[in-house]
Amino acid sequence: MxxxxxxxxxxxxxxxxxxxxxxxxxxxxxxxxxxxxxxxPAEPAPSAAEPAPEPEVPAAEEVAPEPAPAEAAADVQLPLLSEDDPTAKSLGYVADASSVDADKYPRYEAGQACSNCALYMGGDAPKGACSIFPGKAVMGAGWCSVYAPKAT
Ligand code: SF4
Incomplete structure (x- = not known):
């Protein structure tokens, strides 16, 4: 072979x-x-003739700060709480603290008012929101039996 x-x-x-x-x-x-x-694959080198894209800067109105909760509450146009509201009645709310029935509410002391209550969200406004009466505004000069003095 x-x-x-x-x-x-x-x-x-x-x-x-x-x-x-x-x-x-x-x-x-x-x-x-x-x-x-x-x-x-190789990326094309940046051309000196092409300028780098500008970073996006938000418009001034887009970066406006949110109002503080107290300011927001003061700005809200809430309907005024009526003294005849069932909850208001049960808590002894009055639009003018000088008309509090001191016999019925012995806790009340002269000078107490919604405007210096810790639950008042109206700041220095004559009326404002109160967490006890959601959706309603109370008078800064008002008072109710839930009053709690602001911490100083
Ligand atoms: S809780 Fe305070 S702010 Fe609210 S109604 Fe009563 S006293 Fe006024």
Whole structure:
């Protein structure tokens, strides 16, 4: 039995085929086969002719501070609490503290008023919100039996 040796023409054919194949395989495929990541595509260098984009600056009205809760409560146009309101009656609310029935409410002392009560949210306004009567405004000169002096 004899082993045929490939002649030079066969070798050339094989090398030619391998050479063409290597030329047609993209580099990315080769690096993927070797387990390496392909380098990212290069980003175009910033052009000196193109100015950098301006950062967005919000308009002044967009950055206006929120009013403090006490100011917000004073600004709200709430309906005035009526002394005839059932809750107001049960708590002895009066629009003018000087008319408090001292016999019925012995806790009351002259000088006490909504405007110096810790629950009054009207600030220096003549009327304002009170957490005891949500959705209503009480008079700064008013009073009720829940009165609690502001901390000084
Ligand atoms: S809780 Fe204070 S602010 Fe509210 S009604 Fe009574 S006294 Fe006035």
């Amino acid at each position: 004899s082993v045929e040796k490939p002649d030079n023409n066969d070798r050339r054919k094989v090398l030619k085929i391998l050479g063409y194949g290597a030329a047609t395989v993209p580099l990315a495929t080769l690096s993927a086969c070797s387990g390496e990541k392909a380098p990212p």
